[in-house]
Amino acid sequence: MGRTKSELNNQIRSLFEYSMEENVSLCKICKTKLAGQHSTNLRRHIETKHKSFLNHLTPTVEKNEPPKKKIRISYEIDAESFESSLVKIITKDGQPLSQLDSEGFREIVNPIFKALNMNSINSHNVMELVNKRVVEMKKFIKKVVEKKLVSIKIDTATRFDRSILGINLQYLEFKNSTLEIVVKTLGMKTSPYPYTGEQIQDTVLDTLAEYDIRLEQIYCVTSDNGRNMLKAVEIVNQDFYEIFDCIDELPEILFTSSLHSMRCAVYSLQLCVTDIHKDKGIQNNIEDIRKVCELLRNEKYRNMLTECNRAVPPIDIAIRWNSTYVMVKQLLELRDFVEEEKIIVNWDWIQEYVSALEPIWAATMKLQVEQLPLCDLFKIWMELKLNFRESRNGGIKQIIYNSLLNRESLLLSNVTLLSAVYLDPRLNVLLTESQKSSAKANLKSTARQIFNLKQSKPMPTTQVFTEEVSQHCSFIKREPSSDHESSLLSAYLDQIAQETAATATEDDVSDLTKVFVEIDNFENLHRRLPLNEDIFSFYQNIRFISPELFELALVVLGAPATQASVERAFSSLNFVLSESRNNLNNKTVEDLLLVRLNT
Structure with a gap:
C-alpha cells in the first residue's frame, strides 16, 4: 500500500518550522515565511518553488490498483x-x-507510419x-497563366542579414459565378546582400x-517608389519607354510598351x-504630444491607467x-484622465489632427x-479629395487637399490607372478627353496583346459583326445615374455627366474589330452606374454579350493597386x-x- 494523503501532508509539514507566537511557517529550504500552517498553503509553496522535493513525497499508487x-x-x-499534414506542420x-x-x-506518428506501411518521415527527409x-504548385500556376496576360507585384525586406525579394502574381478570375482577385506567390528569393535594380530585374x-x-x-x-524597384523595371523596358527625371522624388514611369509600372x-x-x-508647426505640436505620452507611460500613470482598464498611449x-x-488618437481618448491630472495639452489641435487624418x-x-482594382483606388482618392475640399479651413485639411491635388496629376499620368477608370462606368466621366484617348490607345494595345497570346498570330484588322453584336452595339445616349447617393463624389459625377452628355454618332466600323468598337464607344454604350454598384458584377453581367471586352477587363481590373500582399507575406518570415x-x-x-503562402 502507498502513503495516504494524511501521511503526505505530514511529510510536507516536516519541511517547515512553525512558530506559534508569530503564527508563521518557515520553509527549511528557502527560508520563506508563510502565514499559518495550513497544508494547502504549504503544499502550494513546495509545488511552486521546490517541485523536485514534492516528487519524492507524492503518494504511491496502491499495488493492487488496476492499470488504466x-x-x-x-x-x-x-x-x-x-x-x-506533416508538411503543414513545418510550413503553415x-x-x-x-x-x-x-x-x-x-x-x-510511428503507429500511423506502420499502419500505412510508410517509411518514417523526419527532419532529414521532410524537405x-x-x-x-x-x-505541384508551380505546375498548377503554369497551367493557370498559360497564354494569359497577368500582373505582378514586388517588394523587398530584410531579416537576419538576408535580403528577401517577394514576387506575387495577381489576376482576376471568374470562378463559381463570381469574379475575384487571385494572388499567388511566385517566389520569396533570398540573398545575403541588398538587392540592386539589376539584381531585382535578373531575379524577377x-x-x-x-x-x-x-x-x-x-x-x-506594382511596387513602391524605391529606386532599386524603379531601376529594375527601367532595365527591363529600356528600349520602350523614357523616364521623366525629378529632383525631389522619383516620378511614376510612363510606359509606351505593354509592360506598365x-x-x-x-x-x-x-x-x-x-x-x-x-x-514645422505640426512637428512642434507632435513633439509636445510625444512628451505627454512619455509622461503617461511612467510607473505612476501607467498603474493608474491599468487600474482603470485604460490603454497606455504608445510612443510613435x-x-x-x-x-x-x-x-495622438489614443491620447485624445484619454482626455478626461489627462485633464483630471492637470496635464496641459492643446486639445483643439489634437482634435483637428485626428479629424484630418482619420x-x-x-x-x-x-x-x-482588401484586394481592390485600380478604379476603386481612384474612387477612394476622389472621395478623399472632395471630402477635404468641402471641409478645408486653412489648417491641416488644407495642406492635405493641396497635396492630393499636386499628386493627382502624377497619378493620372499612369495609363494603367486611366485604362481601369475608363472601363468603369461609375467613374469614367471624370476623365478628360486627352486621358480617355490615352486609355483607349492602351486598351486597344492590350486587347491586341491578349489576342496574340491566345492565337500566336497577329490580330486581324477587320471583322464582320453578327446581327446579335450589331444590336448590342447600338449607340445609347448617356444619362446621369438615377441613384440618389448621398456622397459628394456621386453628386460631383452627376454634375459632370449632365454637363457633358451628348448624342453619339455611329462610326464606320467595317475596318475595326468588335472589341475596338466597344473600347471607342464604351461610355456611350453603358450608362453611368451608381457608386455603390460593384464593378465586378457589372462585367459578370455582360460577359456573354461582350466576351472580348470581358476578357480585356479581367486583365485591366486585375492590375494590383498595392503590393500589400507581398508585405503581408513578409510577416511569414517570422515563422520560417x-x-x-x-x-x-x-x-x-x-x-x-x-x-506556406500558396496553401
Missing part, C-alpha cells in the same frame, strides 16, 4: 493526406524541422515532401522563367501625409505617420487589407526565420515560404 484502460482509436486517412504552422524528431511526436509540393526574370511566363505576358508591375497606392497616400509632417516611430496618428487612415487600412532557426539554407527558406 487503454482505448483503441481508429480513423480513416491515406498516405497522401498524412504527408500533407511554422514549427521547426526538429519537431518531427521529438520523442513525443514520434510516439504519436523532399516540401519540394514535391513546390513542383529568372522567377518568371520558372513558371514559363514570358515578359510579354506581364501587363503591370504602378506605384503602390498606399505609398502615394503616405506621401500626402508626409507633406503634413514637414510643416517618427518616420511612420500611422504610428503617430495612433499615438479619412486617410481608413483609406489606407482598406487598401492594405528566427534566432533559433537561422541556419536554414536559402533554398529551404524559399520552398517553405512558397508552400
Whole structure:
C-alpha cells in the first residue's frame, strides 16, 4: 500500500518550522515565511518553488490498483493526406524541422507510419515532401497563366542579414459565378546582400522563367517608389519607354510598351501625409504630444491607467505617420484622465489632427487589407479629395487637399490607372478627353496583346459583326445615374455627366474589330452606374454579350493597386526565420515560404 494523503501532508509539514507566537511557517529550504500552517498553503509553496522535493513525497499508487484502460482509436486517412499534414506542420504552422524528431511526436506518428506501411518521415527527409509540393504548385500556376496576360507585384525586406525579394502574381478570375482577385506567390528569393535594380530585374526574370511566363505576358508591375524597384523595371523596358527625371522624388514611369509600372497606392497616400509632417508647426505640436505620452507611460500613470482598464498611449516611430496618428488618437481618448491630472495639452489641435487624418487612415487600412482594382483606388482618392475640399479651413485639411491635388496629376499620368477608370462606368466621366484617348490607345494595345497570346498570330484588322453584336452595339445616349447617393463624389459625377452628355454618332466600323468598337464607344454604350454598384458584377453581367471586352477587363481590373500582399507575406518570415532557426539554407527558406503562402 502507498502513503495516504494524511501521511503526505505530514511529510510536507516536516519541511517547515512553525512558530506559534508569530503564527508563521518557515520553509527549511528557502527560508520563506508563510502565514499559518495550513497544508494547502504549504503544499502550494513546495509545488511552486521546490517541485523536485514534492516528487519524492507524492503518494504511491496502491499495488493492487488496476492499470488504466487503454482505448483503441481508429480513423480513416491515406498516405497522401498524412504527408500533407506533416508538411503543414513545418510550413503553415511554422514549427521547426526538429519537431518531427521529438520523442513525443514520434510516439504519436510511428503507429500511423506502420499502419500505412510508410517509411518514417523526419527532419532529414521532410524537405523532399516540401519540394514535391513546390513542383505541384508551380505546375498548377503554369497551367493557370498559360497564354494569359497577368500582373505582378514586388517588394523587398530584410531579416537576419538576408535580403528577401517577394514576387506575387495577381489576376482576376471568374470562378463559381463570381469574379475575384487571385494572388499567388511566385517566389520569396533570398540573398545575403541588398538587392540592386539589376539584381531585382535578373531575379524577377529568372522567377518568371520558372513558371514559363514570358515578359510579354506581364501587363503591370506594382511596387513602391524605391529606386532599386524603379531601376529594375527601367532595365527591363529600356528600349520602350523614357523616364521623366525629378529632383525631389522619383516620378511614376510612363510606359509606351505593354509592360506598365504602378506605384503602390498606399505609398502615394503616405506621401500626402508626409507633406503634413514637414510643416514645422505640426512637428512642434507632435513633439509636445510625444512628451505627454512619455509622461503617461511612467510607473505612476501607467498603474493608474491599468487600474482603470485604460490603454497606455504608445510612443510613435517618427518616420511612420500611422504610428503617430495612433499615438495622438489614443491620447485624445484619454482626455478626461489627462485633464483630471492637470496635464496641459492643446486639445483643439489634437482634435483637428485626428479629424484630418482619420479619412486617410481608413483609406489606407482598406487598401492594405482588401484586394481592390485600380478604379476603386481612384474612387477612394476622389472621395478623399472632395471630402477635404468641402471641409478645408486653412489648417491641416488644407495642406492635405493641396497635396492630393499636386499628386493627382502624377497619378493620372499612369495609363494603367486611366485604362481601369475608363472601363468603369461609375467613374469614367471624370476623365478628360486627352486621358480617355490615352486609355483607349492602351486598351486597344492590350486587347491586341491578349489576342496574340491566345492565337500566336497577329490580330486581324477587320471583322464582320453578327446581327446579335450589331444590336448590342447600338449607340445609347448617356444619362446621369438615377441613384440618389448621398456622397459628394456621386453628386460631383452627376454634375459632370449632365454637363457633358451628348448624342453619339455611329462610326464606320467595317475596318475595326468588335472589341475596338466597344473600347471607342464604351461610355456611350453603358450608362453611368451608381457608386455603390460593384464593378465586378457589372462585367459578370455582360460577359456573354461582350466576351472580348470581358476578357480585356479581367486583365485591366486585375492590375494590383498595392503590393500589400507581398508585405503581408513578409510577416511569414517570422515563422520560417528566427534566432533559433537561422541556419536554414536559402533554398529551404524559399520552398517553405512558397508552400506556406500558396496553401
